[in-house]
Amino acid sequence: MERIICLLTGYVFGLIQTGYIYGKIIHKDIRQYGSGNSGTTNALRVLGKKAGVIVFLGDFLKAVILCLLVKFLYGKTMPEMAPLLMLYGGLGVVLGHNYPFYLKFKGGKGIAATSGVIITMDWRITLVCLAAFVISVAITRIVSIGSLLVVTVFLGMWIGLGLAGLLPLSGPYLTESFVVVLVFTALAYWRHRANIKRLINGTENRFGSKNK
Incomplete structure (x- = not known):
């Protein structure tokens, strides 16, 4: 039951579509421009640097706040399970961000929200x-490569640290957490499938260039 509660609460938090809200304030639906989603990168390309920063912080912080709320609610009563519930809550935020029902399930790609989850879970993974x-972005100037690297590193380090006994989870909760983090990664790759095709074809947009 706790897992479902955290997922649903996270989904509600994820419905706070910062890019869409910011665009509406200036009378522009960013989903009608650029890549067609309401995330940070598209906001940056379509609305400029200020919008990009605001959208990133909004989507990042909604995940941070939700995970800290879960930790506050379950940290003392269910300490052995609380980190897993934080992951479920964070996953709910990403799902709500990516698939908001009131926008016909057309949201962002979930990287800023996932980053918010990562920073609340483990400082070592955050730094890497x-x-x-x-x-990666400095070298390639391709944001999608950096985004996919983030979720891949998250998965790899979470499993590695978990198997080494360096995470605050053990037993079946630890194994379950591997599956949840794998879902984070799979969602990111799925949402970036168009970017991956462009990367393979050598036509992916570079940072600072106009969206095709």
Whole structure:
């Protein structure tokens, strides 16, 4: 039951579509431009740097706040399970962000929200993910590569640290957490499937260029 509660609560938090809301304030639905989604990268390309920062922070913080709320609610009563419930709550945020029912399930790609989950879960993974994103985008100027690296590193390090006994989970809860983090990664790859096709074809948009 706790898992369902966290998932549903997270989904509600995810419905706060920062990019869509910001666009509406300036009378522009960013889903009608660029890549067609309401996430940070499209907001940056369509509405500019200020919008990009605001949208990222909004989508990032809704995941951080939800995960901290779950930790507050279950950290003392269910300490052995609380980190797993935080992951479920964060997954709910990503699902709500990616598939908001009131926008015909057309949202963002969930990377900013996933980053919010990562930073609340483990500082070591956060640092490596940040380094992977910054270095890859600095070299390639392709945001999608950095985004996919983040979720891949998240999965790899979570499993590695878990198997080494360096996560606050054990037994079946730890194994279950591997599956949940795998879902985070699979969702990101699925939402980036068009980007992956363009990467294979060598036509992916580079940071600073106009969206095709």
